[in-house]
Amino acid sequence: MSFLSVVIVNNFVFTKFLGTCPYLGVSGRIDTAFGMGLAVTFVTALSGILTWLVDAYILVPLGLTITRYICYIIIIAGAVQLVEMYVKKFFPPLYKSFGIFLPLISTNCVILGICLFINIWGTNNLLEVAVLSTGAGIGFTVAICIMAAIRENMAMIDIPESLKGAPITLITAGLLTLAFMGFTGMIR
Amino acid sequence: MADGNAAKIDYFGALTAGLWRENPTFRLLIGMCPPLAVTTAVKPALTMGLSVIFVLVCSNVVISLMRNLLKPHLRIIMFCLSIATFVTICDLYLRAFAPAMSEILGAYVPLIIVNCIIIFRAEACASKNNVWVSFLDGIGSGTGFTIALCILAGIREILASGKFCDYQVMPHGFVPWAAMQMPVGAFVLMGLLLGLASLITAKKD
Numbered sequence: 001m002s003f004l005s006v007v008i009v010n011n012f013v014f015t016k017f018l019g020t021c022p023y024l025g026v027s028g029r030i031d032t033a034f035g036m037g038l039a040v041t042f043v044t045a046l047s048g049i050l051t052w053l054v055d056a057y058i059l060v061p062l063g064l065t066i067t068r069y070i071c072y073i074i075i076i077a078g079a080v081q082l083v084e085m086y087v088k089k090f091f092p093p094l095y096k097s098f099g100i101f102l103p104l105i106s107t108n109c110v111i112l113g114i115c116l117f118i119n120i121w122g123t124n125n126l127l128e129v130a131v132l133s134t135g136a137g138i139g140f141t142v143a144i145c146i147m148a149a150i151r152e153n154m155a156m157i158d159i160p161e162s163l164k165g166a167p168i169t170l171i172t173a174g175l176l177t178l179a180f181m182g183f184t185g186m187i188r
Numbered sequence: 189m190a191d192g193n194a195a196k197i198d199y200f201g202a203l204t205a206g207l208w209r210e211n212p213t214f215r216l217l218i219g220m221c222p223p224l225a226v227t228t229a230v231k232p233a234l235t236m237g238l239s240v241i242f243v244l245v246c247s248n249v250v251i252s253l254m255r256n257l258l259k260p261h262l263r264i265i266m267f268c269l270s271i272a273t274f275v276t277i278c279d280l281y282l283r284a285f286a287p288a289m290s291e292i293l294g295a296y297v298p299l300i301i302v303n304c305i306i307i308f309r310a311e312a313c314a315s316k317n318n319v320w321v322s323f324l325d326g327i328g329s330g331t332g333f334t335i336a337l338c339i340l341a342g343i344r345e346i347l348a349s350g351k352f353c354d355y356q357v358m359p360h361g362f363v364p365w366a367a368m369q370m371p372v373g374a375f376v377l378m379g380l381l382l383g384l385a386s387l388i389t390a391k392k393d
């Protein structure tokens with residue numbers, strides 16, 4: 001249930017405004033959007049679990065919570081590095097098509113955001129953490145693919161000159177948010 | 189140590205670039221997460237803007253001081269670590285001295301760490317220029333960002349509740365635009381403002 005909650009009802013892009021920068025940049029075509037979403041899902045799943053483990057078993061017992069943000073960043077950078085090496089080794093064409101995006105994911109708001117929100121929500125079992133972090137990544141993928149599909153079609157219509165590009169994307173995102181609000185109350 | 193025949197460094201340009209010409213929110217389109225998230229009212233927006241100025245200036249200075257020691261492939265992680273330190277300081281300060289604001293801003297203060305503006309300015313400016321230029325650039329971009337936040341927050345707050353900084357501005361018969369409180373209002377308003385900004389730039393050229 002928390003999976004559906006995080007993917008649809010509390011979607012990280014639409015309700016928490018995270019991941020807006022790559023959202024605006026990458027959502028031009030469905031295949032790049034899907035690839036980006038997949039990479040983000042891997043990294044969120046991995047970092048969500050790792051950061052929670054480090055926080056619960058190292059930082060809190062040793063009273064080092066003041067270094068929390070620094071540790072999170074190190075773990076996320078490490079997770080991105082891992083995913084990058086894995087993709088480079090086993091899926092070279094996919095790696096080529098990512099280009100600059102993969103290292104840039106480490107500064108993506110969604111990843112640090114989900115780690116922080118898991119911490120704020122006080123989740124206290126590993127399975128729920130895993131579900132929440134994978135779900136957040138999948139929610140981002142869903143959001144970015146919907147956006148890419150809409151943008152592919154928008155390329156063929158008449159948009160005023162000053163609204164082309166980011167402005168119309170943001171307005172469309174706003175209407176999508178409205179649509180997703182219809183899901184509230186779906187999960188008690 | 190004289191600068192010899194080096195080109196005259198444009199300090200004033202570094203300061204004013206961030207205000208309009210390279211305004212992070214309206215021109216460069218980076219750091220878009222906070223403008224959408226914290227602009228429901230002017231006070232949180234102002235707090236966020238001031239925090240970003242603090243972190244941006246401090247991290248620009250520190251990164252500029254260590255720019256000659258950075259290995260290329262370790263850049264991003266070193267930027268992130270220095271930024272994380274200053275954000276931790278900022279977060280603790282807010283929690284201690286402005287707990288109400290800290291509650292409202294919630295997780296968005298630590299999210300300043302991955303705010304694209306700071307990393308972008310570190311990459312584009314601080315890692316290549318001396319301390320003074322980086323310092324002024326930090327102030328300029330931070331102020332530009334804060335102004336953008338306040339414009340957005342001002343419009344949203346006035347339309348959503350008729351108040352500006354808790355001071356009643358609209359007449360009592362005004363029906364509040366609830367949509368401005370919700371994510372919809374944020375996205376659509378941001379889109380329209382960006383459209384306006386590109387219209388203004390197009391007219392200037």
